[in-house]
Amino acid sequence: MGIRSFFGIVPFRVRHGQELPYLDMRDAVPESPVKLTAGFLQEKPTELREKLQTFGFGLGAVPSDADTVIVSACDTDPAVTIQQHVFSLYPDTVARGLSLLQHIIQPKKIVLAIFPCQRKRAVSLAADLAEVAVIAPVYPNGFPQMLASMVKRLRSGVGTSMYVNAERLVAMTNAVETGAAPTTKLVSLSGSGFPQRKNVCVRVGQSVQSVLDSQSVDMAVVRKVVCGGLLTGSAIYQPAAIQVTSQTDGIAAQTEKELVRYESVPCFNCGKCTAVCPARLKVNHLARYAEYSRFDTCREYAIDSCIGCGLCSYVCPAHRPLLQLISFASDELKKGEAAV
Ligand code: SF4
Ligand code: SF4
Structure with missing residues (x-):
């Protein structure tokens, strides 16, 4: 496999035609081995699954009879573009990955979910390995639950995915x-605390502060650091003590001009949260039961169907912390289940 230096900033196309630069913080990255054939097809599926398990990919938990596998190049937060980026950088590896999934899981169908700007690349690499589903680039369409329900609607005969x-x-x-x-x-990376909005490749385990430092972020002007996406992430207060994990899709460094200060007032039943909820939950009721620790009633209001998109909080004119209340109730219910 060839190795190429990758110090330069390479623009790549993301949704809405906007281009963002990409900077690799490592010395070198493996070049996508375009000519490599899927040699793993000679290995037994059970052995490959075990091998993946040892690398921390818990495929053991995946039902071996998964009807449909959804491979997504759609991101799950407006400030995150990594799935689109990976798909642009490593199309051949994605293609071999489709063969790998077919080999070890043997689903009836693999669906490759993409945003419209990736259509051409997706159609050529999917070939006869996967069906391509073009997803409207609208938040929160990239969420796994949204993709599963959309794919179900678009393709007849889709079962467990x-x-x-x-x-x-x-x-x-x-x-x-x-x-x-x-x-x-x-x-x-996003937020005006960063000199430039970009994607970076970082080592899992390094501190968030080291990522900020590597981009010459002036911490004297940063008022809030958010780990995860802008709508789905959480504010952190000690970036030196927080490590980048395999789940850290985004880091936002916000300055004073991006901070929104408001006080929440009681719900006045405008219904906007319920209207916007992609899971069609009665959000105002659910949040009230969560607020008063009526967790069992939250379950009756289908709290488990919440996908955590945060749209309800975003639209609420009373600035109610709806997602936080629902997340709190959800965590309490999970704790209760774990204790049984
Ligand atoms: S959007 Fe806010 S004010 Fe309106 S019903 Fe929902 S919680 Fe109440
Ligand atoms: S976060 Fe809010 S809008 Fe999103 S699914 Fe949950 S209740 Fe619905």
């Missing part, structure tokens, strides 16, 4: 082919 995003698929394929566990992660 499994979700793998493009970054994970590439990491799985590399692990099988090279025998090396993934140690790096793409992270989208």
